[in-house]
Amino acid sequence: MNATPAILLSLICFSVLGQAPQLAERPRNWHLLDIQEDGVRGAGVEKTYRLLLKDKKPTKKVIVAIIDSGVDTLHPDLKSIVWENKKEIAGNGKDDDRNGYPDDVRGWNFVGNTQAGTFEVVREYIRLRKEFEGERDSTLLTKKKGYAYWKKIKDGKDKFYAEYTEMTTRFSNRIADYREILEYYKNTTGKDTVDYQLLVEYPVPDTATATLRANYQESLELFAQPDLAGVSLNERLSLFENLSSTLGPTLAVADTLIAKNDVTYYSARENITAPEVNSGRNYGNNNILPKDDHGTACAGIVAAGRNNGVGMDGVANHVQIMPVRIFISANEDEIDKDVAHAIEYAVDNGAKVINMSFGKFFSPQKNLVDKAVAYAETKGVLIVSAAGNESTNVDSLHFFPTAHYLSGKRASNLINVGATASDSGLVAYYSNYGKNNVDIFAPGSDIYTTARDTTYLTESGTSFAAPVVSGIAALIWSYYPSLTYKQVKSCIESSATPLAVTVKKPGTEQLVPFSSLSRTGGVVDAFKAVEFAQKIVRKGGTADISNPK
Template sequence: MTSSLNFPRVSVPLLLAATLFSSCARRPQASGAVASTAVSVPTPAPAATPVAPETPAPAKPAPIGDQSAAQWYLKDPELDKVPGVGATRTYAELLKNLTPTPIVVAVIDSGIDTAHVDLKPILWTNSKEIPGNGIDDDKNGYIDDVHGWNFLGGPDGRNVNAETLEMTRIVAAGRVRFKGKTAATVKPTEKADYALYQKAEKAYKKRLAEETERNKEVESMAGPLTQMVAAMKQALGTEKLDTVALKSANPDDPNLKRAIGGMLEMMRQTGAADADALLTQLNEGMKQERSLLDNSLNLNFNPRADIVKDNPDDVTQRYYGNNDLHGPDPMHGTHVSGIIAAVRDNNLGVQGLAPAPVRIMTVRAVPDGDERDKDIANAIRYAVDNGASIINMSFGKEFSPQRAAVEAAFKYAAAKNVLLVHAAGNENQNLDVSDNYPASFYMNKATVPNLLTVGASGPKDNAALPADFSNYSKKAVDVFAPGVAIFSTLPGSTFGNESGTSMASPVTAGVAAVLKSYFPKLTAADLKRIIMQSAQVHHTQVSVPGTEKTADFSTLSVTGGVVDMYEAVKLAQKAAM
């Protein structure tokens, strides 16, 4: 095959960098390093209204069936030689004759698709609330909170979607408050706030410069890559440039041969199934980069003032928001919820880790941007007050100006025997030297007794066992759990892969829910201790995330291990004797 077409050169590293800023990467503690692959579940046709005899009724699509084979993280490290959590083995061998009890797991996140076929049956329902009557029947301060609450909503039903980063908010306020002042001239009572502002200002300027440059790079790649794909399709006489078509081509033209090699490498690095998927990732990256500049890093952007109408600085204010749990983009929360408790026995879609009596309470508090400390503190208190035993928190940020309010909520949860499970973050940093909030320690350096902080691990016990995006720490990350290519629920009754510590956290919360459901007398401290003591310790030499170094995997967290449900249940059984 010959061709005289021109093939623009596209930088592979730049393309890879762009795809890392896809919509998943922007979501707190989720990473777009692995491409999403969605599988649809057809919605059954509604009952047909009477029609003329010659008009056929719409056919019912066949259901999608069981997709649990795609859930590598359910496999067992001993039986399957895969560093999963051993859930399938645990149910088959240890739990088959035991009866689980009902418990509630709260998911503080972006929202949830409440109509999802694999999630709708496991939603927590507030039995004291009459749906849709506009009255706070249970007098808990939240009107019609049937399945949870949304702290990002307004009284008129609108919702915050995109938000600024916390550093942006600190800088915007600090430039007004400290204009013309220096460390030497601020009042003694303002010194701590001024120091925080200076730190945020430095981080903000650096991030703004980086994102501005990256935006230019991504935009400059779009045209050449689009041309390259079109030219290759024409030269190869195909509309689908997947690996099969590319590897089977044997052109004489050296330009085309080089372009094919480059395209295969880009698809390999980004996980794209074909060239069109590659373009989709790039375009998504462009949109997200633009959103970062227009929203997250925009000092004048403040949608909350118009929508929520609360005072974000008043951390004592609790009763605001609305009951819209779906929100503008429930992708992240839907995926997280499915990992924990998607229906296990319907032969449809995926299997959640937790058994049937476990229910998911949704608390929407995480926007496309940085969550606010006030919302997180209120979300924790709402979950605790309404019966949650475990709270999953797949979010995080670099600054926490109202940290005291969040810590007070942590202590409130501890007093009520509630376990908190938190994603360690995706900045491939050592949390011994870098900040990520909510932190693993209180401001007085004491350990939070009811908090588990979780890093992300991959599907092979090799150098890539720690996910390359995962934060790590011998002091601040308790344990790792599967967080790469995690197959779970997505909006619209679909299913797909996502990667991030956002996924590792609900894997761990799901294991905790299993323990609490089958052994209800376990306290929050017991759950934390059992999960840490039972973790499968690995001494594999691995690549340290974000560096060129290698290290023993066991040095990357407090336990040195990956969550192991099988061993955790055995420990729980001993504790129950």
């Protein structure tokens, strides 16, 4: 499952139902701040500019590819930093630079005008069902080659339907509850907005229905949560309605694809082949404008204009953002061949850093992704990926993309990032973790960033921790362009000093050392990373900064 759907579901459920961790008051730009100077464990970005880079100027613009759902290139905080393919003549319908992508002036869209997407488990179910569902003899079925994988897919598909159906029911009930109490207060007080003060001044009488009294009591308890004290019941209703509006269409798309027995049904007009059919890399179109906020949010975290008096500040100040679109919205899974071709496109067009804030538990064409990651490795390109938001140990249950190739070797150019929060709990309760497969943690909860149509939003997830690391990589390269990708990666990982604190293992109440949740055992620190970079440069690129393991 893609990063955002899982975390969106959990955050709305936790926040609105009053189960979220209690957070202290935090600055809007907390992810850029420093624990020693600002009292919040951000990434130390502002301290880096203030103390290490004050009298220095960046010497090279670094291209960061955002492989995602697209980027709003007209956003006032982004429009000046979007990559432009100067070898291409806009609007003439020709492939002027002969790279296979006509009019790719500001990136490429590998989904074209595809109308809808779904999750990998649904696509794989459709691909395999004819072979396995047609076998009525259970003994022969279990002996079929690939049966164990089919069983995982079938179970995964059933789990997907069960979870989405349960959530649909839960949210429908919650919406009905909120509407009832809002209607009651409108009729009895004439007030359209219900907040804590109104509940206290006008308590629901004992003569009211049991449901209304229960809703009233629960609403009072919600206001006792520090996070939710200022959130009216109207706003909570809106949250549930917005989320509920995505559940039905998600199930409907899966239903249609299964009924049609055709994973290409929504992209048939685009002449895009099935995921397992690799018919070449030249497909899609140049429309990189998004239909959701995910890619735009990631781009803002990396490089929104700094000190321009607009909105928020990105991590890096001398960057070009290259949008490469591989899914329609975050409520679906990426297709492996699209990921592979997107990486190749980014590398071939000059990206030095690739941000990939997506992931899933099944990767049937992983060989294609491995080949693309290895290609990026040969070209010295660093890839930063999100660890995922399922509170899962990804050493035990693989989450893709991963640095481990099918060959058994490990990519040296991929950094996998878990998420931290600004509260005393440190690790985000939703973040995936793993001593072998998660490399580092970075701020990922409650990140204020850019959204479509000149707006801003606050987002949470490892999707938003990864671009913090991508931004730091770009920051280092823009000031010290002579460094290799291995040196930049080493600076980032070596800066993450293992923290000797105990935290709740994500998704549980079990206390574990924070250092046990990733390879480095720490949180990214831009200040130390730049210090390491300066040390390497001073010593002519020979400083011994080991890659922690």
